[in-house]
Amino acid sequence: MTWLDLGEDSPYGTANLPYGVFSRGDGSPRVGVRIGERVLDLTAVLDDSVFAEPSLNAFLAQGRARWSAVRARITALLTEEEHRARVEPALFPVSEVTMHLPVLIGDYVDFFANEFHAGNVGMMLRPGADPLPPNWKHLPLGYVGRAGTVMISGTPVARPHGQRRVTGAAAPEFGPCVHLDFEAEVGFVIGSGSRPGRPVGVGEFADHVFGVCLVNDWSARDLQAWDATPLGPSLSKAFATSVSPWVVPLDALEHARVEPPARDPEPLPYLADTEKWGLDITLEVRLNGHVVSNPPFATMYWTPAQMLAQLTANGAAVRTGDLYASGTVSGPLPAQRGCLLELSWGGHEPISLPGGAPRAFLEDRDEVVITATAPGAAGTRVGFGEVSGRILPAR
Structure with missing residues (x-):
């Protein structure tokens, strides 16, 4: 169970964790994960510069083992109380961000x-x-x-x-x-x-x-x-x-x-x-x-x-x-x-x-x-x- 208050019927719980690219105000687009009605800024909580990119491409290119490892880490950050103080400041309401094309489309x-x-x-x-x-x-x-x-x-x-x-x-x-x-x-x-x-x-x-x-x-x-x-x-x-x-x-x-x-x-x-x-x-x-x-x-x-x-x-x-x-x-x-x-x-x-x-x-x-x-x-x-x-x- 996450330490966030999501509501029982949220389709964006820890079983989902979809990725997107968002920006706040005049800030640069970056990679985030949706949890409930908020976006977690991965640049702020994970030590990998790919999440500061304006598309998911650099992260996607790292391959399945990395995708699984990042998913496990995000799940831990959102479910273990010990991470709460560091993670909460990196959560922003979905209603207050601008969403961008998630990937740079090739073909x-x-x-x-x-x-x-x-x-x-x-x-x-x-x-x-x-x-x-x-x-x-x-x-x-x-x-x-x-x-x-x-x-x-x-x-x-x-x-x-x-x-x-x-x-x-x-x-x-x-x-x-x-x-x-x-x-x-x-x-x-x-x-x-x-x-x-x-x-x-x-x-x-x-x-x-x-x-x-x-x-x-x-x-x-x-x-x-x-x-x-x-x-x-x-x-x-x-x-x-x-x-x-x-x-x-x-x-x-x-x-x-x-x-x-x-x-x-x-x-x-x-x-x-x-x-x-x-x-x-x-x-x-x-x-x-x-x-x-x-x-x-x-x-x-x-x-x-x-x-x-x-x-x-x-x-x-x-x-x-x-x-x-x-x-x-x-x-x-x-x-x-x-x-x-x-x-x-x-x-x-x-x-x-x-x-x-x-x-x-x-x-x-x-x-x-x-x-x-x-x-x-x-x-x-x-x-x-x-x-x-x-x-x-x-x-």
């Missing part, structure tokens, strides 16, 4: 790993045909995104411009996106990199991935329908990707590990499961304060370990600070669909917000907030913070 890859999402999209786009592409159950599909457009939660998102095809028109037109959407996703942060030419096996997942964050892969659906063929999403995805400020260590998610869904056909040997890396994470999506979806990550067909194996199967290396995301998380029920494209069934069945306001896609000034929790040790819940963004008019 960013987004997957398409949820069967319910892929199936729903396929039914909309290819009615009467097999909703899944022929390769979908043989490998986790993904696309390389634009790392420079990954932004911290709370950053406003300007409605993007691009080309779209208008029914009956001889040529596409250029203008602001009309069908703007969110995608509720889970992201994975690379800590230890890999060597070029050496794939990372499924069983090596925990040696390379430091932790988990929340992701909103904003999507311009009308632009996507035109620019995604034949090479996949381009400008329709690469204008903004929001991430949560807190990175939950894999060590905090041991009690959230579950068996993934049954696979048919069996994956090829390099994607075969050697460890249980399904994760029982429940997301919640709010649109203008109203809950519109509760996507369950446990339904993911492909696990994050398999995504990493696929990401490196050709010998491509991963580096400290790389980020990859799951793709939209959806479940079997309508209330578990993780984007408006599914929730409104392509815009044909708009959802209703309080007061009867319909939404097929996002309108200017709409705000999307995604949160999540997972089972923790001793019956606790592990919180992931939130990833939020408000839509601004096209510029």
Whole structure:
């Protein structure tokens, strides 16, 4: 038990200890750990200059043994009364700090790993045909995104411009996106990199991935329908990707590990499961304060370990600070669909917000907030913070 007064239901107890980068006033950004509604300044309590850096990258590069040692030390500082006098002055209210992008993003890859999402999209786009592409159950599909457009939660998102095809028109037109959407996703942060030419096996997942964050892969659906063929999403995805400020260590998610869904056909040997890396994470999506979806990550067909194996199967290396995301998380029920494209069934069945306001896609000034929790040790819940963004008019 910690000597802090956290309350019984805090999702940020010592079973969690998520990392982030914060600043106070005009001070420099530095690394901290969240405990309850406070941030522990690691620069002040740990003898390692990596925590004075403006990103987690230097710490992540130290590897799993160091990650475990630091977690154990922080736990001791927050649970043993003898450390209280030294630690208390280094604790600051979350409400009084500014959060920054937690890692300096190297490469960013987004997957398409949820069967319910892929199936729903396929039914909309290819009615009467097999909703899944022929390769979908043989490998986790993904696309390389634009790392420079990954932004911290709370950053406003300007409605993007691009080309779209208008029914009956001889040529596409250029203008602001009309069908703007969110995608509720889970992201994975690379800590230890890999060597070029050496794939990372499924069983090596925990040696390379430091932790988990929340992701909103904003999507311009009308632009996507035109620019995604034949090479996949381009400008329709690469204008903004929001991430949560807190990175939950894999060590905090041991009690959230579950068996993934049954696979048919069996994956090829390099994607075969050697460890249980399904994760029982429940997301919640709010649109203008109203809950519109509760996507369950446990339904993911492909696990994050398999995504990493696929990401490196050709010998491509991963580096400290790389980020990859799951793709939209959806479940079997309508209330578990993780984007408006599914929730409104392509815009044909708009959802209703309080007061009867319909939404097929996002309108200017709409705000999307995604949160999540997972089972923790001793019956606790592990919180992931939130990833939020408000839509601004096209510029």
